[in-house]
Amino acid sequence: xxxxxxxxxxxxxxxxxxxxxxxxxxxxxxxxxxxxxxxxxxxxxxxxxxxxxxxxxxxxxxxxxxxxxxxxxxxxxxxxxxxxxxxxxxxxxxxxxxxxxxxxxxxxxxxxxxxxxxxxxxxxxxxxxxxxxxxxxxxxxxxxxxxxxxxxxxxxxxxxxxxxxxxxxxxxxxxxxxxxxxxxxxxxxxxxxxxxxxxxxxxxxxxxxxxxxxxxxxxxxxxxxxxxxxxxxxxxxxxxxxxxxxxxxxxxxxxxxxxxxxxxxxxxxxxxxxxxxxxxxxxxxxxxxxxxxx
Amino acid sequence: xxxxxxxxxxxxxxxxxxxxxxxxxxxxxxxxxxxxxxxxxxxxxxxxxxxxxxxxxxxxxxxxxxxxxxxxxxxxxxxxxxxxxxxxxxxxxxxxxxxxxxxxxxxxxxxxxxxxxxxxxxxxxxxxxxxxxxxxxxxxxxxxxxxxxxxxxxxxxxxxxxxxxxxxxxxxxxxxxxxxxxxxxxxxxxxxxxxxxxxxxxxxxxxxxxxxxxxxxxxxxxxxxxxxxxxxxxxxxxxxxxxxxxxxxxxxxxxxxxxxxxxxxxxxxxxxxxxxxxxxxxxxxxxxxxxxxxxxxxxxxxxxxxxxxxxxxxxxxxxxxxxxxxxxxxxxxxxxxxxxxxxxxxxxxxxxxxxxxxxxxxxxxxxxxxxxxxxxxxxxxxxxxxxxxxxxxxxxxxxxxxxxxxxxxxxxxxxxxxxxxxxxxxxxxxxxxxxxxxxxxxxxxxxxxxxxxxxxxxxxxxxxxxxxxxxxxxxxxxxxxxxxxxxxxxxxxxxxxxxxxxxxxxxxxxxxxxxxxxxxxxxxxxxxxxxxxxxx
Ligand SMILES: [Cu+2]
Numbered sequence: 001x002x003x004x005x006x007x008x009x010x011x012x013x014x015x016x017x018x019x020x021x022x023x024x025x026x027x028x029x030x031x032x033x034x035x036x037x038x039x040x041x042x043x044x045x046x047x048x049x050x051x052x053x054x055x056x057x058x059x060x061x062x063x064x065x066x067x068x069x070x071x072x073x074x075x076x077x078x079x080x081x082x083x084x085x086x087x088x089x090x091x092x093x094x095x096x097x098x099x100x101x102x103x104x105x106x107x108x109x110x111x112x113x114x115x116x117x118x119x120x121x122x123x124x125x126x127x128x129x130x131x132x133x134x135x136x137x138x139x140x141x142x143x144x145x146x147x148x149x150x151x152x153x154x155x156x157x158x159x160x161x162x163x164x165x166x167x168x169x170x171x172x173x174x175x176x177x178x179x180x181x182x183x184x185x186x187x188x189x190x191x192x193x194x195x196x197x198x199x200x201x202x203x204x205x206x207x208x209x210x211x212x213x214x215x216x217x218x219x220x221x222x223x224x225x226x227x228x229x230x231x232x233x234x235x236x237x238x239x240x241x242x243x244x245x246x247x248x249x250x251x252x253x254x255x256x257x258x259x260x261x262x263x264x265x266x267x268x269x270x271x272x273x274x275x276x277x278x279x280x281x282x283x284x285x286x287x288x289x290x291x292x293x294x
Numbered sequence: 295x296x297x298x299x300x301x302x303x304x305x306x307x308x309x310x311x312x313x314x315x316x317x318x319x320x321x322x323x324x325x326x327x328x329x330x331x332x333x334x335x336x337x338x339x340x341x342x343x344x345x346x347x348x349x350x351x352x353x354x355x356x357x358x359x360x361x362x363x364x365x366x367x368x369x370x371x372x373x374x375x376x377x378x379x380x381x382x383x384x385x386x387x388x389x390x391x392x393x394x395x396x397x398x399x400x401x402x403x404x405x406x407x408x409x410x411x412x413x414x415x416x417x418x419x420x421x422x423x424x425x426x427x428x429x430x431x432x433x434x435x436x437x438x439x440x441x442x443x444x445x446x447x448x449x450x451x452x453x454x455x456x457x458x459x460x461x462x463x464x465x466x467x468x469x470x471x472x473x474x475x476x477x478x479x480x481x482x483x484x485x486x487x488x489x490x491x492x493x494x495x496x497x498x499x500x501x502x503x504x505x506x507x508x509x510x511x512x513x514x515x516x517x518x519x520x521x522x523x524x525x526x527x528x529x530x531x532x533x534x535x536x537x538x539x540x541x542x543x544x545x546x547x548x549x550x551x552x553x554x555x556x557x558x559x560x561x562x563x564x565x566x567x568x569x570x571x572x573x574x575x576x577x578x579x580x581x582x583x584x585x586x587x588x589x590x591x592x593x594x595x596x597x598x599x600x601x602x603x604x605x606x607x608x609x610x611x612x613x614x615x616x617x618x619x620x621x622x623x624x625x626x627x628x629x630x631x632x633x634x635x636x637x638x639x640x641x642x643x644x645x646x647x648x649x650x651x652x653x654x655x656x657x658x659x660x661x662x663x664x665x666x667x668x669x670x671x672x673x674x675x676x677x678x679x680x681x682x683x684x685x686x687x688x689x690x691x692x693x694x695x696x697x698x699x700x701x702x703x704x705x706x707x708x709x710x711x712x713x714x715x716x717x718x719x720x721x722x723x724x725x726x727x728x729x730x731x732x733x734x735x736x737x738x739x740x741x742x743x744x745x746x747x748x749x750x751x752x753x754x755x756x757x758x759x760x761x762x763x764x765x766x767x768x769x770x771x772x773x774x775x776x777x778x779x780x781x782x783x784x785x786x787x788x789x790x791x792x793x794x795x796x797x798x799x800x801x802x803x804x805x806x807x808x809x810x811x812x813x814x815x816x817x818x819x820x821x822x823x824x825x826x827x828x829x830x
Contacts, residue, residue, distance in 0.1 A: 013813055014478070016400045019318040023409030030462070031416040035454035038538060041451040065405070081477060085402035088473040096465050096507045103511025103541055106451050108527060115534035123604060132529075144532030147524050224523035225533035234518065254570070 019070070021159040022065040029057035037225040040252050070261065070269075079253055083268055090272040094279050097242070101283055104238065108290060116227070119145055143226025152220040152229070157271040157292035160211055164204050167287045171200035172281045175250075175274050187257065194254050197277070208240050235287055242280050250272045255259075296352050308809045317412070319810060320404035322389045327706070328411050329386025330699075332600035334775065336418070337692075343371035348764035354751045365748035366425065373453075376553065377460045377493035378418055382686065383695045385410070385467045386558040391702060392471065394800035394807060395489045397480030397816045410467040413445060417459035424449035430734050435745060437542060438513065440527040440535050444520045451521070452514045461506040464728040468502035471495055479760030480799075486577065487825050489798050491698075494559030495579050497587045501548045501555075504591070509545040512543035535599055543594035551590045553687060554654075555583060557694025558625060561647045563798075565629050566743035566824060568644035569636030570795040575628040576825050582621035582628075589618045597666050600674045606665045615665040619658070626655055641793070642716030646697035649689060649724050657685030660735065675745075678738025684731045689724075696723075696774070696822045703778070704792045709785030715777045722770040729763025764817075802808035 004042065009015055031139040036050025120138025129136060136145035143149050155161060178193035178254075212233075215221040253273050256262065262270055284290030308324075309315045317594045319325055346367045350358050359367070371427065389407065393400055424431040432438070444450065475496045480487070488496075515538070517522040518525050525531025526537050558579075566573045595603060595611040595617025603611075629651050638644070660682040664670050673679060731755040738744075742753045749757065788805040802822070803811050820826030 014399045016404050016810075017320050019314055020320055020408060020812060023405060024317055024412050026409055027412045028458060029414050030413065031420070034458065035420060035452075038451035038455050042448045052752050084477045085473045088477055090470055091404070091405055091474055092469040092503050093465075096469075096503045099504050100507035100511055101510045103515075103544075105543060106508075106544070107511075107515065107537055110530065110537050110540060111534070115529075116532050118534075119529060119532065124602065142532045144525060144528070144530050146530035148528070148531035149523075151626045222523075223518070226525045226527075229513075230518070230524035230526050230531070231534065234515070234524065 001193070008277045009075075011076055011079045012080065015072065015077040015082050015261065017068075020065075022061050022068070025057060025064070026061040029061050029103050033058060054265055060114055060211075065123070070256070082193070083266075084266055086272070090275060094275060095277065099282075101235075101238065101286075102154045104231065104235050105286065108235065111227045111231060114234065116140060116142055119178065126255075141228040147226075149222055149225035149229055150220055152222070152225045154221065154228070154232075155211060155215060155219070155289065155292065160207050161288055161292045164207050166286065167200050168281050168284050172203075172278055174200065174227045174275055179274055181268065182257070182262060182267055182270060183264055185259070190257055193255065194250065194257060198247055198250045198254065201243055205240060205243055205247070208236065233290060239283055239287055242283070246273070246280050249276060295746040299795060306607065306608050307693045318408070320400070320408055322393050322404070322407065323400045325401075325407050325411050325808060326386045326389030326391075329382045329389060331378050332411070332414060333383035333386060333695075334633075334778075336374050336382070337618075337771065338775070339422075340345070340374035340379055341373050343374065344365045345768050346762065347371065347759040350747050351749070351757050352761040353758065354749050354754050356748055359747070360431060361747045362430060365435075366431040366802050368745050369432045369435055370421070370425070373421060373432075374418070375687075376436065376549075378414070380553050380691050380695070381464065382411075382414060384495075384553070385464075385471075387470050387491075387556065387560070387695070387702070388467075391800060392492050392495060392704065393813060394705075394791035394803060395476065395627055395798060396475065396478060396483050396526040396812055397799050397812045397818065398478035399810065399813045400472060400476050401470050403470050404699075406466050407470050409544070410463050411468065413459050413463040413466075417463065420452050420459065421456035424452045425646065425829070427452070437539075438516060439542075440491050440516060440519065440538050443516065444527075446673055447702050451517065454517045455770040457513050458510055460509045464502050464506045467498035468506075469682075472503070475499075480812065480815035480818055481675065483799075483823075485819070486580070486824055487531070487818075489557065489800075489824055490562035490573065490576070490583075491559035491578055494555040494562075494583050497583050501587055501590065505545040505548045508541060512541040512545065515541070536598070537755070539598050539601060540595065543597045544591075545593040546597065548590040550683075550686070551586060551610070552696075553691045553797075555587070557654075557698075558649065560694050560701070561697040562644045562648050562826070563627075563628060563649075564697055565632050566778075567793050567795045567797070568639050568641060568647070569633045570583050571632055571636040572824065572827075573628065574631035574634075578624055581812055582624040585621040586618060590747075593618065596665055596670075599670045612667045616662060620661055622658055625652060626658075637795075641700075641713060642711070642720055643697045643715065645724075646693050646700065646721040647726045649720065650693045650697060653685055653689030653693065653724075653728075657682055657687075657690055660685065661788060673738060675743055676738035677742045677744055680744050681734035681738060683733050688731070689727055693723075698777070701793075703781055704788035704801075705800060705805050705807055707782050707802075708788055708804075709783075710787060710788050710792075711777060711781035711782055714775075714782070719770060719774050719777055722773065723767060724765050726766035730760055733757075733760045733763075733764070736743075797822060799823070800804050800807075 032050050034054075036052070038055055038176065039047030040051065041064055093293035115122070117138045118125030118128060118165045119133055121138055128272060141154050143152065162166030174193045178190050178197060181189035199255045221232070223229050250273055253270055255270060309319070316328060317323065327544070346359060347364065350364055391403065392398070425446040429449060432443065432446055432449045432453045434443035434446065475488070475492055515524065515526040519528065523795060525533040526533045527533050528537070562573055562579055593611055593615045596605060596615045599608055638753050660678065664673055664679065664682060700711060700716055736755050737756050737760070740753065742749055791801045792803055799816060802816070
């Protein structure tokens, strides 16, 4: 915030803001969010309140920070070079997200290819199986030799998960159509296809929630269902959170499109969110293949 | 080569108020200073913990602290030194020097730069507060292996969230550095003309973005195993504690290069300056750094030879690890070849650089020994490992940082530090650090386990020698603080170039560097760059 509103800036120079208050707000917000969560996990009352306050503060920070950036952008402070910095920032942020999912995919592959077979006596696990877990045979899905979480059934891939795959794939198409409309300067078409993208995401999330409900109440499949439940819910859960985040971003962008913030040539905010949406889409394809189908 | 420090359009003045200057800053130099001061504070905090460890180990038997507290000290010492001292020091140096080295007006994303730093104090509050919580700080070692790490008390959730915040900070810092280097170079500053400190940081930043999220994933699985009933690391549920080790070390091995590659860069700047010769094999240095970074992703399980792994996997990880000695050897060869027939002088930065080359190489060789599977069965989790990684991290990373600090300090403060005091600091540190860590090789080979507060009387002498070295080294760093404090206030005025043999853009701006530099890109004159002529 600082003095961004009163300044002028020579666009031949790289824009360096003079001071900002939002990062420290963001730090206090994250500190309160996770500190409260830590208190709550240790059974101390008041933790949830601190977390909630932190979360609200985080939203305030995001609103204010992005608000400053949007205002500066509209005032023409950002030249081509600043634009490239933003693009690189977004690309590398998405790469970090890919690696985060990589950790959980890695856990899934390791569990399926190595640890469960070893528990079942394969390779050097023969004695483990013989003496520690006699009678356990390695099949996937499993909740382990101690049957942690009790009997469960899995969700068949070719039902709702397939529908979800089609939904997300179509949303990748609709956002591309919206992008073409933006570049052609057709705001009506842009808003329509962007809204369609958001709607497809919303339906996806509703189906995910329905599935979770179904898994918990009918199938006995929970986060506590051994290694299968752990990998299933952590992967699909983090993906769902990313879909939610992507939808919030898309919604903000919808309003910005409606207000005419973007031009045919200059609409990095839109593109960044589109990249993010495609990333979420690709992660889902991995999930569909490795969690549901295989 | 033009510098525009005095001729740019607006705002050369620093912000007036204290909060405006430090809390709300978007200036790469001020944020660099914050990082460096923070790192120094954490260095002293982590050092104090090391003093507790060496005091308890001064004699066999349990003297000073409870074993539980001893375990907290070993765990916290590592976490504080890695995430609080070494990594922020390198980010601070990057903030200060990369824009100056490539002719950029600031970091690419100045607001996010502020956030990267200001997350750290909050993260470390969460980590350090566990010392006074019921049950104390984490005790399972910085590697947080389950199931042991999950048997702690209140500290687990706090530690994990602290690591999450540190990770966010590192990732944002790394994104900023990549965007700065790739997008903010002055026209004519081609990639293969960049100073090596900038080069090594470009590669380090890539490593950070690739592996910090993996650490976040690993500790998140710990969190859900502890509090939400998942079975990632529980064999009864089909999981495996060894899975954690794989995910952790996929982060952990690149992490050790995150802590050493920027030091390689610093040393590659200093040795040519004080040899008054161009760096030998500039391009080979760049490619060697990239090779090391690539290899760092495919060697992680060398930390796990004794955990139980198929023989084929052990062989693969052994040979892949030993392969890293090739590009590292290229680097050491090039440093030595740079000095060959140079006009050497031995100011403090050069002394630290030479100390680095010799002692880091000792650490590298003991690392090779540890890479040998059958030998590792003997060395694993002994003091030999402790000696190895302290040679790499103290006489490697931290000596590299100190070399860089002495080298660039005149550019920051405008004053030359007291050369005599600097030399005293170097010799005091170098002698004491070897008294501290060299005997630990023998202790490890004789079988003394790490992370244990008591030991067999057979190990008494070497432990006492090591502790004496430890106290002396600790005191030397208090002296270091005095040298820095003195140099920040007064001294001989530094010239723009500071060092006779120094080349590159950072030496063309005034000392101290003005608050804003290169608001308009400088005109690059290849003959005045350290690596303007790419054929050498
Ligand atoms: Cu390693």
